[in-house]
Amino acid sequence: MSGSDxxxxxxxxxxxxxxxxxxxxxxxxxxxxxxxxxxxxRREEVALLASISPDYYTRLEQGRRQASEPVLDTLARVLRLxxxxxxxxxxxxxxxxxxxxxxxxxxxxPQLRRLLDDLATTPAVVLGRRTDILAxxxxxxxLFTDFARIPVEKRNFVRLVFREPAIRALYPDxxxxxxxxxxxxxxxxxxDPNDPRLAKLVGELSLQDPxxxxxxxxxxxxxxxxxxxxxxxxxxxxxxxxxxxxxxADDPDQQLITLTAEPGTPSHDRLRILAxxxxxxxxxxxxxx
Numbered sequence: 001m002s003g004s005d006x007x008x009x010x011x012x013x014x015x016x017x018x019x020x021x022x023x024x025x026x027x028x029x030x031x032x033x034x035x036x037x038x039x040x041x042r043r044e045e046v047a048l049l050a051s052i053s054p055d056y057y058t059r060l061e062q063g064r065r066q067a068s069e070p071v072l073d074t075l076a077r078v079l080r081l082x083x084x085x086x087x088x089x090x091x092x093x094x095x096x097x098x099x100x101x102x103x104x105x106x107x108x109x110p111q112l113r114r115l116l117d118d119l120a121t122t123p124a125v126v127l128g129r130r131t132d133i134l135a136x137x138x139x140x141x142x143l144f145t146d147f148a149r150i151p152v153e154k155r156n157f158v159r160l161v162f163r164e165p166a167i168r169a170l171y172p173d174x175x176x177x178x179x180x181x182x183x184x185x186x187x188x189x190x191x192d193p194n195d196p197r198l199a200k201l202v203g204e205l206s207l208q209d210p211x212x213x214x215x216x217x218x219x220x221x222x223x224x225x226x227x228x229x230x231x232x233x234x235x236x237x238x239x240x241x242x243x244x245x246x247x248x249a250d251d252p253d254q255q256l257i258t259l260t261a262e263p264g265t266p267s268h269d270r271l272r273i274l275a276x277x278x279x280x281x282x283x284x285x286x287x288x289x
């Protein structure tokens with residue numbers, strides 16, 4: 001399948017998933033009496049709201065037609081897409097498909113490596129394409145798991161969230177964390193739908209985990225940003241941490257993720273305790289891959 005075909009097929013599946021989540025009442029349409037044969041909005045109803053022909057929209061959903069930017073903007077409004085979903089839809093429109101994708105092996109950027117080394121009491125990791133874990137500091141290993149013991153080919157954040165018991169046990173709201181990480185991976189798939197390593201990752205997790213399989217089929221997307229996570233750590237107890245992304249200017253496919261606690265809070269004190277525990281326990285230098 002060509003990159004263009006893959007994009008168009010995913011676009012159709014995404015549009016279908018989104019319209020099935022809307023009821024006629026939500027978009028101001030009368031709901032006809034009786035049982036509807038399809039869940040959510042019909043294709044004809046989406047076409048009506050977008051002021052396009054039903055045939056045009058059907059072709060678009062079937063991957064047989066490329067939409068113009070004005071049509072995509074209108075569909076984003078009709079389907080109530082948020083900013084991340086709208087960006088994802090535009091990625092899938094095929095407008096960037098002609099740009100070649102580099103799939104060279106990623107190595108952590110020296111600048112991000114230095115930042116990791118300087119963050120003595122702050123857990124931090126560097127993520128690459130597909131949420132591959134490129135590097136981490138001792139605090140990240142103390143908080144999450146010993147990444148060095150995980151084979152390089154399996155050192156992927158989404159994989160670990162779904163398949164690593166120690167990481168899964170950290171999150172009392174694991175469902176939300178897992179779905180958010182998966183939604184970010186879905187955005188990666190839009191940028192490079194023919195990435196064989198990403199396809200392998202999705203295929204393996206779909207077979208191994210029914211939650212991943214169900215949530216991947218929902219076509220949820222999310223962009224990276226900031227937020228707060230609550231973790232239950234086996235050594236220091238409950239931690240409320242703010243996380244943020246720093247994108248490398250020289251390689252936008254690498255992001256430094258840090259987790260910090262507000263000064264004066266119990267979580268801030270517990271991070272210091274965790275740093276002391278990690279310093280006593282560490283026998284290896286900071287990992288660098």
